Amino acid sequence: MPEFIFISQAEGSIHINSDFNFSIFLSEFCDDTPISYGVKLAGISWGIDIFKINKNFKNKFQEYISNSSNGISPYAKKFYYESIRPLAEPEYVIIAFIKAHDQIPKNYISLVKDLLSLSLKEYNSSKTNDFRKCLENALRKLDPLLSSSVDIYLNYDLYDSYGQGKIGESDRNKRKCRFCGKTIEDGVKFSNKAHIIPEAFGNKKFICNEECDNCNHFFGENIETHLIKYFDFFRVFSQTKGKEGPLKIHFDNNNILSNRNIVNIPTDESSSNNMIYIVNKTASKTDSIDINNLSIPFKIKNIVEQNIYKSIIKMGINFLPPQYLSYFSETIKWLLGQKQSTELPLGFRRNNFSPSSPEPSLGLFIRSNDNFNLPFLIVSFHFYFTTFFLIAPFCSQDRRTFITPQEIEDTKNILKPILDDNYDIISLNSLNPIEYIINLNLKHTPKKQ
Ligand SMILES: [Zn+2]
Numbered sequence: 001m002p003e004f005i006f007i008s009q010a011e012g013s014i015h016i017n018s019d020f021n022f023s024i025f026l027s028e029f030c031d032d033t034p035i036s037y038g039v040k041l042a043g044i045s046w047g048i049d050i051f052k053i054n055k056n057f058k059n060k061f062q063e064y065i066s067n068s069s070n071g072i073s074p075y076a077k078k079f080y081y082e083s084i085r086p087l088a089e090p091e092y093v094i095i096a097f098i099k100a101h102d103q104i105p106k107n108y109i110s111l112v113k114d115l116l117s118l119s120l121k122e123y124n125s126s127k128t129n130d131f132r133k134c135l136e137n138a139l140r141k142l143d144p145l146l147s148s149s150v151d152i153y154l155n156y157d158l159y160d161s162y163g164q165g166k167i168g169e170s171d172r173n174k175r176k177c178r179f180c181g182k183t184i185e186d187g188v189k190f191s192n193k194a195h196i197i198p199e200a201f202g203n204k205k206f207i208c209n210e211e212c213d214n215c216n217h218f219f220g221e222n223i224e225t226h227l228i229k230y231f232d233f234f235r236v237f238s239q240t241k242g243k244e245g246p247l248k249i250h251f252d253n254n255n256i257l258s259n260r261n262i263v264n265i266p267t268d269e270s271s272s273n274n275m276i277y278i279v280n281k282t283a284s285k286t287d288s289i290d291i292n293n294l295s296i297p298f299k300i301k302n303i304v305e306q307n308i309y310k311s312i313i314k315m316g317i318n319f320l321p322p323q324y325l326s327y328f329s330e331t332i333k334w335l336l337g338q339k340q341s342t343e344l345p346l347g348f349r350r351n352n353f354s355p356s357s358p359e360p361s362l363g364l365f366i367r368s369n370d371n372f373n374l375p376f377l378i379v380s381f382h383f384y385f386t387t388f389f390l391i392a393p394f395c396s397q398d399r400r401t402f403i404t405p406q407e408i409e410d411t412k413n414i415l416k417p418i419l420d421d422n423y424d425i426i427s428l429n430s431l432n433p434i435e436y437i438i439n440l441n442l443k444h445t446p447k448k449q
Pocket of ligand 1: 211
């Protein structure tokens with residue numbers, strides 16, 4: 001269960017238990033994209049998200065916690081009321097969200113509170129706007145042996161998609177497409193919901209307002225299909241639902257994979273949710289299967305790797321805070337096919353075979369200084385076992401092209417704490433359609449007596 005710690009700019013901290021509905025909080029109280037900082041303290045990695053709370057926060061928050069149906073205990077309600085009341089205008093709240101760690105020891109929370117209080121004390125007394133520096137100083141004080149992951153947030157602001165809703169201008173008449181630059185006056189429409197992470201990965205609510213129907217159609221037809229096909233096998237295993245419910249995917253060698261019962265195998269209710277079905281259209285009933293050693297290939301044809309690259313960078317442009325958009329005009333031309341290249345930056349692919357979350361997520365690493373050895377924008381896309389970390393090409397803020405291993409050496413060192421050891425350096429330059437084959441090897445393990 002996640003833990004939340006609220007710290008008001010004025011003083012003190014409020015510890016919110018996991019009964020708090022975080023996504024409601026985000027949509028109701030926050031105007032802006034949170035800024036995330038990666039932290040490794042006492043050997044445990046987690047993240048702090050800084051939210052700018054909107055004006056109505058105090059009233060709305062009190063209203064929210066007094067609503068009897070939200071499951072907050074009367075004791076906790078009293079506690080929240082008393083902690084919120086002394087907040088001065090304008091209110092500012094820092095929320096530490098300890099991500100993806102349900103194994104965090106109880107006493108660790110007090111260490112986190114110390115860290116945040118220390119950072120905040122310096123933040124308030126120095127009147128600086130640089131929370132990252134204060135956090136770094138506090139980390140040094142608390143944990144002199146702290147890990148190299150500090151380097152990431154010394155050089156980058158981290159934005160992640162967790163809990164995000166709609167990005168960009170809400171008034172349709174004022175919208176300008178991030179890709180073609182056109183508005184309603186120029187004749188484009190904004191009628192379709194532009195999903196930032198394609199709907200095929202189960203994303204319903206992470207939407208970009210600033211993508212016109214033409215561009216949405218173009219990316220959907222030409223680019224994103226390659227990313228979706230690349231992950232088809234894992235989409236079934238992650239129990240992702242498509243637009244029309246459970247998935248049933250036909251691979252190019254007559255094997256069908258589905259997370260719905262397509263062959264009428266009776267299952268009991270409790271197990272049916274986690275079943276995967278494999279059907280081969282050409283196999284006959286008399287074919288014998290060696291159940292002790294079964295290898296099933298799934299073939300996917302016509303994947304253009306550069307389109308996987310484009311899909312991920314395109315999501316990054318959708319999610320990018322607007323002040324940075326002008327740095328990416330050449331990148332956008334490339335996404336739209338108006339600029340061609342097969343000399344693109346190298347990237348990283350991490351494989352984590354014990355996925356912490358099957359949910360797709362998107363992350364932006366935006367360089368916060370003039371260290372030109374590092375790329376300005378790295379976009380990460382995570383789904384199931386795989387996370388890509390890709391450099392946005394053609395950014396006006398870059399002096400390097402990152403097309404050789406030497407050129408990405410510094411980037412690799414910075415990302416190392418996130419990459420662990422399970423990563424490959426990859427090139428997604430190719431424009432030639434290729435064929436992927438995933439072999440599913442099944443081994444029968446007899447039960448121990
Ligand atoms: Zn457009």
